[in-house]
Amino acid sequence: MLVQFSTWDIVRNLLDAGKWTLALSLIAFVLGGIVGLAILFARIADNRVLQAATKAYIEIFQGTPLLMQLFIVFFGLSLVGIDVSPWLAAAAGLTLFTSAYLAEIWRGCVEAVPKGQWEASATLALTYPQQMRHVILPQALRIAIAPTVGFSVQVVKGTAVTSIIGFAELTKTGSMLANATFEPFLVFGLVAAGYFALCYPLSLYAKSLERKFHVAR
C-alpha cells in the first residue's frame, strides 16, 4: 500500500518519536546519576583497589565510542541469556555511559572543595561519613550543578546513537520517514530542530547557572 505523507504527518510522527528520545534521556540521566554517585564514592574512597577499578571504569567509557558500548551491551547481554530488546540495551548502555561521565565530573567538584575544609572538619572529630554529609558534599553540590546540567545535553544527543541498534527514537524514525517520503532535507532538518529544541534550553540554563555561581564565589 502506498501511503502519502503530508508535512503534518511527518511532524506528527517525529513528535511521537521525540517522546521516546525524551523518555530514554530521562531514564539514562536519572539511573546514570544513581550509578554515577556509587562510582564517585568508590572513586574518592580511601581504598586503592576501589580507586583503581573505578578509574579504569571511567577511562574505558570515556575512551571508547558510545556506539561500541551499545553494541557490547546489546550482544553481551544476549550471551548471558537475557533476551534484549533495543529499548533495554539502549537504556542500559546509556546509563553506564552517563554514570562514567557524571562520576568524573563530580569527582572534580569534590576535589575543588579546599583541602582546609577536610582538615577543619577532621579537627572537629567528624567521622568520614559525617565530613562527607555535612561539609564536603554540600559545597561540592553547589559547584556540580552547572556542569551536570551541561552534561545532560550530551545525554540527549547520545540517544541518537541508539537508533543504530534499532531503537525507534527521533533519529531512527527520521531515517524511516526520509526513506518513505523522499524528502531527507526536510525530515533531517526537522529532526535536528527537535534535538535543538530539547538541548538549547538545557545549554542556556547551564550557562546561566555557571554565571550565577561564578559571581557568588
Add this chain to the structure above:
Amino acid sequence: MAYRFDFAPVFEQTGLLLSGAGFTLALTAVGAVLGIGLGVTGAVCRAWKLRPFDRLFGVYVEAIRNTPFLVQLFFIFFGLPALGVRMSEWQAAVLAMVINLGAYSTEIIRAGIQATPRGQIEAAESLALTRPQIFRHVVLRPALAKVWPALTSQVIIVMLGSAVCSQIATEELTFAANFIQSRNFRAFETYFVTTALYFAMALLIRQLLVQLGQRYVVGRTR
C-alpha cells in the same frame, strides 16, 4: 549451554580491522586540522566581535553543539543532495567532522584568546611588531597553549564519534567490524576487539597531541 568465546575468527580479519583503523585515523587527522583551522577563524571573529561574522559563528556554534553528530551527518549526506550538493561517503564524513569540531573548537579557542590581556597586544604594538606577528606570537600561540588539553580531548571525542560514520557506509573501523561480524557471526568478540582498538587509538592520539603540543605550542610560550 554456556557460550564459548572464540576470538580466532576475529583475528583472522586483522588486516581488515587495521585498514579500518587507519581510515578512522586518517579521517580524524584531516578533520582535526581543518576543524581546528575553522575553530581559530571562528574564535577570532567571536573574540574580536568582527561583525557580522561573530553573530554568524555564534549561531553556527549553538546549532552544532545542540544537535547530535549522527543527525548532522545524515543531514549532510542524505539532505544536501536535495540542494544539488552531492558527495561521497568519506567526503561527507570529513565535512561532518570538520563542522562538528569547528564549532566546539571555536568556543574552546575563544576562551583562550579572551584570557590574553589586552595590554599584551598593546605592548607588542609598542615593540613595533607587525599585525601578523602580533597575531601569531601574542594572540594565537598563547591562546592555543592555554586550551591545548581541552582541544586534545575534543579531537579524541570526534575520533570516537566517527564510529557512527559507518551508517553512511564510510569504510572506517566500525564499518569493518560490522562487515566482519556479518561474516563470522561472532558479534560480541568482534565488537570487543574493535572497542579495544578504539581505546588504543584514543591513547595514541592523546600521546601524539601532548607531544606535538609540548614541541610546537606549549613549549614555545614559556
